[in-house]
Amino acid sequence: MILLADDEPAFQRLTAGWLRSLGHEVITAGDGDTARSAFEAHGADVVLLDLAMPPHHDPEAGLALIRQFAPSPVVVMTGHADQPLALKAIEAGAWDFLAKPVDPDMLKVVVERALERARLARELAAAQAREHSAEDMGLIGQSQAMVSLRDLIRRVAPTTLPVMVLGPSGTGKELVARAIHAASPRAARTLVPVHCGAVPADLLESELFGHLKGSFTGAHADRPGLVETASHGTLFLDEIGEMPAAMQVKLLRFLADGSYQPVGARDVRHANVRIIAATHRDLAAAVAEGSFREDLYYRLKGVVLKVPALEDRAGDVALLARVFLRRVDGAPAHFAPGALEWLEGHGWPGNVRELRSVVECAAALAPQSPGGRVIGIADLAFAMGEDAATAVAESPPPSSRQSLQEEVMELERRRITEALERTGHNHTHTARELGLSRVGLLKKMDRMALR
Ligand SMILES: Nc1ncnc2c1ncn2[C@@H]1O[C@H](COP(=O)(O)OP(=O)(O)OP(=O)(O)O)[C@@H](O)[C@H]1O
Ligand SMILES: [Mg+2]
Known part of the structure; x- marks a missing residue:
């Protein structure tokens, strides 16, 4: 489908007629706003855009429009004398330009080339979406929790x-x-992330919904909001629990019917945006204490995806650690057996982010050897609890890596036995005291024949 935006009725009729006779579907618009809403409503594979349209007849305003049809290719149409403007349009993201009066054969070639490009972009996006939904969608993990999450x-x-x-x-x-965005039909459009806590409360509204020139001090020009940038794509509202109360009302309205008002505007606009929100906070508690709106909570709560803590994903630590290690630049590296076991038994209060950074640091610290870098337990000392780290550091120099490993095991066995005695053999309490997961503790106990 082609969107033809031009304010001259005769030109519009002729051009649309010519394109239709070539077998293309065409929708028309006579000004920038109509063009934008037609694009919103129907989408268009290619946009033919006259730069000087009502209400301003100002090519600069036309230039600002180009970006809003992304990612569809835009072909601008300019008067013959306007060569520099055409170049500006290309700089502003237009795909090609046509000089008026438009030569029908030229129009045919340019439009077909643009349609071909749009088709390739769609195919690429579809292939990426398929690839994403086919394998792990970028989310590594074989634990039941991760399998269900991906499903x-x-x-x-x-x-x-x-x-x-x-x-x-x-x-x-x-x-x-x-992953949701990438596997969705919106994958060809963008995902726009907004960190609700990082933007000052009084700026968040204009950031999300845009503003008109002069609507507040410092608003020197009209500015589109992120909902417009995310049009036909996804808006990711990160840390939604930090969203100020006044914004929560406006978001609720936007969620209800896609309508919003830019700051300083009288008219109501619409955007087709999919919302994904996230928070590490307990929103139900925030609702109970009155800092988060109940109605907004229930509207967002439609589909809830719970991402489990790393310690509740049995078997994933080793898998993630290996992948993170492979992603580190430089010579190939691998883990010595004790190292992986230690990683698996650690409690990971900082979850996957912490694991990733421990692996990256260890890879940087591990000594080079002829067969590549080997990450042994000593290279993880920095990530261990203080006691364990000191013990590793103070132990007499090992004759080989193996003997150091044995020493660490010995130390671990002693600490575990002591903690078990202190807690009356309560596994949960012992694990907590040692900064281990319960599963990690049990594994170690099995290995040391302590059960
Ligand atoms: N399943 C996974 N597979 C691969 N990498 C992962 C996985 N989970 C998290 N990561 C990596 O861990 C890091 C943290 O992930 P992310 O930023 O998505 O966490 P978050 O839950 O949004 O954290 P926060 O609450 O602090 O914002 C990133 O580097 C991310 O790539
Ligand atoms: Mg985050």
Whole structure:
């Protein structure tokens, strides 16, 4: 489908007629606003845009329009004398230009080339979406929790339902939001992230909904909001729990029917945006204490995806650690056996983010050897609790890596036995005291024959 935006009725009729006779579907618009809403409503594979249209007849305003049809290719149409303007338009993101009066054969070639490009972009996006939904969607993990999470993502991705992603810090909530977008029909458009806590409260509204020139001090020009940038794509509202109360009302309205008002505007606008929100906070508690609106909570709570803490994903630590290690630049590296076991048994309060940074630091610290870098338990000392780290550091120099490993095991056995005695053999308490997961503790106990 081609969108033809031009304010001259005769030109519009002739051009549309010619394109239709070539077998193309054409919709027309006589000014910038109509063009934008037609694009919003129907989408268009290619946009033919006259730069000087009502109400301003100002080519600069036309230039500002170009970006709003992204990612569809825009062909601008300019008068013959306007060569420099055409170049400006290309700089502003236009795909090509045509000089008026438009030569029909030229028009045919340019439009067909632009349609071909749009088709290739769509195919690429579809292939990427397929690839994403086919394998791990960028979310590594074989634990039951991750398998179910990916399954749920595949099921919500094709819908336009708002999604709420919950989970402790560093568990991969943003990655989940990106996976949903990438597996959705909106994958060819952008995902626009907004960190609700990082933008000052009084700026958040204009950031999201845009503003008109002069609507407040410092508003020197009209500015589109992020909902417009995210049009036909996805808006990711990160840390939604930090959203100021006044904004929550406006967001609720936007969620209800897609309508919003830029700051300083009288007219109501619409944007077709899918919302994904995330927070590490307990929103139900925030509702109970009155800092988060109940109605907004229930609207967002339609589909909730819970991202589990890393310690509740049995088997994933080793898998993630290996992948993170492979991603580190430089010579190939691998883990010595004790190192992986230690990683698996650690409690990971900082979740996947912490694991990633421990692996990256260890890779940087590990000594080079002829077979590549080997990350041994000593290279993880910095990540261990203070006691363990000191013990590793103070132990007499090991004759080989193996003997150091044995020493660490010995130290671990002693600490575990002591803690078990202190807690009356309560595994949960012992694990907590030692900064281990319960599963990690049990594994170690099995290995040391302490059970
Ligand atoms: N399943 C996973 N597979 C691969 N990488 C992951 C996975 N989960 C998280 N990560 C990586 O861990 C880091 C943290 O992830 P992310 O930023 O998505 O977490 P978050 O839950 O949004 O954290 P916060 O609450 O602090 O904002 C990122 O580097 C991300 O790429
Ligand atoms: Mg995040």
